[in-house]
Amino acid sequence: MHTGINDIQQLLEGEGYVADRSLSTALYLAIQLRKPLLIEGAAGVGKTEVAKVMARALEADLIRLQCYEGLDATTSLYEWNYQRQLLHIRLQESTDLPLEVKEREIFSEPFLLKRPLLQAITHPKAPVLLIDEVDRADEEWEAFLLEVLSDWQVTIPEIGTIAARHVPYVVLTSNRTRELGDALRRRCLYLWIDFPTYEKELAIVSRKVPGINSELAKQIAAFMQMVRRAKLEKIPGIAETLDWSAALIALHRDHLDRDAVEQTLGVLFKHREDADLLRTQWLDHVLQGLQTVENTNGPWSQDTIDRAADQVLPKVTGSRRP
Amino acid sequence: MKRFGDLTAHVVTFCRALRVRGLTIGPREAADALRALASIDVSDRRLCYLSLRTVLVTRHEDFPTFDAVFAEYWNPPAPEPARLQDAGADELPGDGEGERPKPSVIDWLDQALQAEGETPVAAYSPDEALTRKDFSAFTASELDEMSRLVVAIARRVATRLSRRTRAVQRSHHLDLRRTIRHSLRRGGEVLDLAYRRRKIQKTRVVLLADVSGSMDLYSRFLIQFIFALQHALGQIETFVFSTSLTRVTDAMSEADLRQALDEVAQRVPDWSGGTKIGHSVRSFLHLYGRSLLGSRTVAIIISDGWDTGEIDVLRDAMDELRRRVGRIIWLNPLLGGTGYEPICQGMRAALPYVDVFASAHNLDSLRQLEKHLAARAR
Numbered sequence: 001m002h003t004g005i006n007d008i009q010q011l012l013e014g015e016g017y018v019a020d021r022s023l024s025t026a027l028y029l030a031i032q033l034r035k036p037l038l039i040e041g042a043a044g045v046g047k048t049e050v051a052k053v054m055a056r057a058l059e060a061d062l063i064r065l066q067c068y069e070g071l072d073a074t075t076s077l078y079e080w081n082y083q084r085q086l087l088h089i090r091l092q093e094s095t096d097l098p099l100e101v102k103e104r105e106i107f108s109e110p111f112l113l114k115r116p117l118l119q120a121i122t123h124p125k126a127p128v129l130l131i132d133e134v135d136r137a138d139e140e141w142e143a144f145l146l147e148v149l150s151d152w153q154v155t156i157p158e159i160g161t162i163a164a165r166h167v168p169y170v171v172l173t174s175n176r177t178r179e180l181g182d183a184l185r186r187r188c189l190y191l192w193i194d195f196p197t198y199e200k201e202l203a204i205v206s207r208k209v210p211g212i213n214s215e216l217a218k219q220i221a222a223f224m225q226m227v228r229r230a231k232l233e234k235i236p237g238i239a240e241t242l243d244w245s246a247a248l249i250a251l252h253r254d255h256l257d258r259d260a261v262e263q264t265l266g267v268l269f270k271h272r273e274d275a276d277l278l279r280t281q282w283l284d285h286v287l288q289g290l291q292t293v294e295n296t297n298g299p300w301s302q303d304t305i306d307r308a309a310d311q312v313l314p315k316v317t318g319s320r321r322p
Numbered sequence: 323m324k325r326f327g328d329l330t331a332h333v334v335t336f337c338r339a340l341r342v343r344g345l346t347i348g349p350r351e352a353a354d355a356l357r358a359l360a361s362i363d364v365s366d367r368r369l370c371y372l373s374l375r376t377v378l379v380t381r382h383e384d385f386p387t388f389d390a391v392f393a394e395y396w397n398p399p400a401p402e403p404a405r406l407q408d409a410g411a412d413e414l415p416g417d418g419e420g421e422r423p424k425p426s427v428i429d430w431l432d433q434a435l436q437a438e439g440e441t442p443v444a445a446y447s448p449d450e451a452l453t454r455k456d457f458s459a460f461t462a463s464e465l466d467e468m469s470r471l472v473v474a475i476a477r478r479v480a481t482r483l484s485r486r487t488r489a490v491q492r493s494h495h496l497d498l499r500r501t502i503r504h505s506l507r508r509g510g511e512v513l514d515l516a517y518r519r520r521k522i523q524k525t526r527v528v529l530l531a532d533v534s535g536s537m538d539l540y541s542r543f544l545i546q547f548i549f550a551l552q553h554a555l556g557q558i559e560t561f562v563f564s565t566s567l568t569r570v571t572d573a574m575s576e577a578d579l580r581q582a583l584d585e586v587a588q589r590v591p592d593w594s595g596g597t598k599i600g601h602s603v604r605s606f607l608h609l610y611g612r613s614l615l616g617s618r619t620v621a622i623i624i625s626d627g628w629d630t631g632e633i634d635v636l637r638d639a640m641d642e643l644r645r646r647v648g649r650i651i652w653l654n655p656l657l658g659g660t661g662y663e664p665i666c667q668g669m670r671a672a673l674p675y676v677d678v679f680a681s682a683h684n685l686d687s688l689r690q691l692e693k694h695l696a697a698r699a700r
Contacts, residue, residue: 021372022375025372025373026372035354080502082498082502085502089502089505182380186351186380190375190379190381192382192385
């Protein structure tokens with residue numbers, strides 16, 4: 001029973017994913033209860049990664065559906081292969097088959113283009129279905145998705161009802177650009193992924209960035225903790241941390257200094273305003289904060305970093321943007 | 323299985339407590355919670371906590387509430403759920419023996435649903451300046467002009483064409499499926515193209531009008547506006563607020579304008595009292611948010627932003643409203659005065675969440691509003 005969760009934790013670790021207990025518990029329950037798992041959190045905290053790792057851990061195929069405004073049933077469920085239908089009609093031109101037969105032929109399964117949802121339903125082995133950034137699809141589609149998630153069957157007028165061979169494992173992610181409906185939320189288990197703690201981020205950096213020395217990894221992880229206190233348009237997530245680490249290594253930097261950071265700011269911040277804010281108002285303080293942590297004896301931890309940050313960083317009033 | 327029965331009873335009470343604090347929890351969630359607990363080691367308190375939270379909470383904002391209720395119900399000194407006999411166990415429906423869990427869940431749901439069906443009544447408090455106003459007549463020409471203008475505005479709002487079709491294809495949308503089907507009759511020759519018509523998507527409007535003392539001058543005018551808008555649009559929900567919130571949609575639908583105005587005056591106990599905007603918006607979200615809000619909803623707030631409540635409440639309420647509607651329009655009659663800057667604290671706190679900030683002090687400003695409704699800000 002309980003070992004199931006530890007197994008999942010180990011599987012995740014084995015796949016290179018640094019998982020905390022809430023994540024492994026949520027995944028375990030999603031598998032046990034066979035309910036979709038809704039993952040929310042800021043962009044770049046590794047939501048999508050969860051589905052990928054889950055698929056590898058379950059040795060299942062990953063089917064991904066990227067949502068966008070205007071996504072509809074034809075692009076997410078199925079579409080007829082019109083070119084092939086036209087071609088077939090031409091080939092059949094000389095035959096004397098009655099119209100009904102011709103029609104039945106071209107509206108049959110070989111002429112069906114399966115989109116991700118139908119693929120997931122008809123897959124021979126239960127796949128992991130990742131419905132990414134579901135907040136970007138509109139409400140009609142959300143209602144449609146809810147129907148699919150409830151019944152696990154799809155009715156195609158020309159063919160009939162196709163029921164799922166295996167109920168897929170479903171992972172939905174949302175960046176909360178739009179509030180999802182209650183009906184969809186209640187259909188799902190819920191996992192919130194926050195920005196990582198220092199310890200977690202250090203573990204991720206050490207594991208994911210080959211050839212990084214432990215000093216630089218510590219500095220990077222601590223730097224990120226401090227930078228996330230600033231009021232930014234887009235707070236950098238783990239993805240940015242990893243890109244930044246790789247950039248620093250490519251430039252043969254083995255420790256953080258003003259020069260190294262300024263050279264690589266563009267990797268960390270996707271908005272010019274954010275980069276400017278950091279360079280002009282925060283960088284000196286953050287570097288000073290790193291020095292403070294350096295000077296304290298004993299191991300680095302979230303605690304020592306928070307204390308140093310409280311001392312030297314500019315005070316930010318008001319709440320951080322969601 | 324005595325142990326399981328107890329656990330069931332506790333989960334049900336726990337769910338009820340969460341429900342009372344505003345979380346959306348039904349029998350399915352309660353059943354899932356039981357299934358989840360059945361599949362884990364329930365002596366691990368942290369694991370119980372994480373599992374219940376995963377199953378029962380559906381949004382991050384509810385985590386603190388969940389934590390508080392969890393601490394109340396599952397706290398040490400009894401980490402073993404089987405021994406949890408305190409915490410309101412005596413008010414459980416059913417004694418939790420053996421096969422009883424199911425009926426108790428249903429009883430509990432019944433109660434919960436009944437609680438939800440209660441209609442909110444306008445709060446009366448003696449502090450509120452209770453002055454019921456008699457709405458005397460507007461001049462006939464004013465009324466006519468107002469109605470004409472407002473109908474024009476309302477039409478703009480009411481039929482916004484779907485953005486997605488406009489973005490993808492300027493003209494019509496080819497319906498390939500029907501085209502192919504038609505072509506069969508002509509031996510596969512595509513002669514007629516079938517089109518899909520874009521769906522006209524109606525905008526829903528929610529109007530929150532401030533009728534407190536500082537808005538007194540404009541109240542009459544605004545009530546007219548609300549009334550006309552509602553007539554033209556149909557799909558509009560109207561609320562008035564000062565220290566508390568009252569839904570006046572039905573009153574506004576009275577055919578006779580005069581009668582409608584009288585009714586509003588009677589229904590709003592705190593006409594021209596102080597203002598608690600944040601509190602009012604929050605209770606709106608809480609009571610009506612689920613049924614009325616969505617990305618195709620336009621929220622129009624009419625207020626001068628003089629808030630006597632706590633600013634944090636206002637900010638949080640606006641933040642939530644921002645995420646749950648397509649657009650927020652704030653009409654501020656003071657903006658009409660020359661040299662006005664939104665310096666009052668309430669207005670400043672709300673402004674970052676507002677898409678359109680406009681004045682509403684006379685007919686001219688309403689004409690301006692028509693522009694804002696026609697052009698898409700986002």
